[in-house]
Amino acid sequence: MDNLEVKSDLTADPIVYVIDDDKDMRDALLDLFEVTKRRASAYSSGVEFLSTADTSAPGCVVADLRMPGGTGLDVLSHLIATGSRMPVIFLTAHADVPASVRAMKAGATDFLTKPFVNQDLLDAVDHAIRLNGERLKLKADQDRIRALVDALTPRELEVMFGVVSGLMNKQVAYQLGISEMTVKLHRMSVMRKMQSRSLADLVRKAEKLQKN
Structure with a gap:
């Protein structure tokens, strides 16, 4: 595994996880991210990445679509199955329409053909990291709301x-077969336990639980 740390704060800064079986490509990408002040770490296979990387941490994945022993799509499928919010950007030297369609339908945030323009990749990475931040914030909000609902x-x-x-x-009251007064009492308790001062806030919390 090739690792590169651009910044010293290991807990806060997002990481660009590079997955490519081509060592020259891994090294070139690490150099690109180092020069542009992005923290990065590289892996020679999806298996290596999935077995060692913290996929719950902030960041994104830049993966080769076709690799021996497991494709980039396999990595994406595993991330989705395990509930990871980490976006995936695919790189490939064998681009075709069906491959790009499969990648985007599977949930990829971008699809670039080798050789690619460096700035296009950097823009895609920045977009993916912003998206990951939004996803992680939503998950944190959902976890907090679920804890309230559990009460x-x-x-x-x-x-x-x-x-x-x-x-x-x-x-x-009619729907549940109870009195309207009982509904009012339960509603007051719900508002208190859900820490909502208004119906609008309660509705927003309920809606947030439905988001992916």
Whole structure:
């Protein structure tokens, strides 16, 4: 494995993970990222990357689409299956329309053909890192909201779902077969436990849980 650290803060700065079986290409990419002040680390295969890299950390992947022993698409599929928010940019010397379509449908953020323009790759990396930051922030928000939801009773959860779907208290009461006063009491408890001062905030939290 070839590793390069451009900055000293290992916990905060995003990492560009390079995966390519061609050592010359790995070295060239590490040089490019070093010169442009981007922290990077390189791997000769997807297996090596997946077995050693922290895929929950901030960053993105720049991977060769076709490699012996496992393709870049295999890496992307594994990241998605494990819940990683890390974006993947594909590089290939054998670009064709079907390959690019498969890559983008699988969730790749970009697809570049070798030889590529350095600035195009840097722009793609910057976009991917911004996207990763947004994804990680969303996940942190979702984890916080799920922790609040876990404190709700089953009945409070039913009331919350009714309220955020736009139903009035009396409609929720009819739907659940309870009194309107009971719905009001549950609703007050939901607002307190969900740390929401307004219905709009409660709705936003519920919607955020549905996002990917």
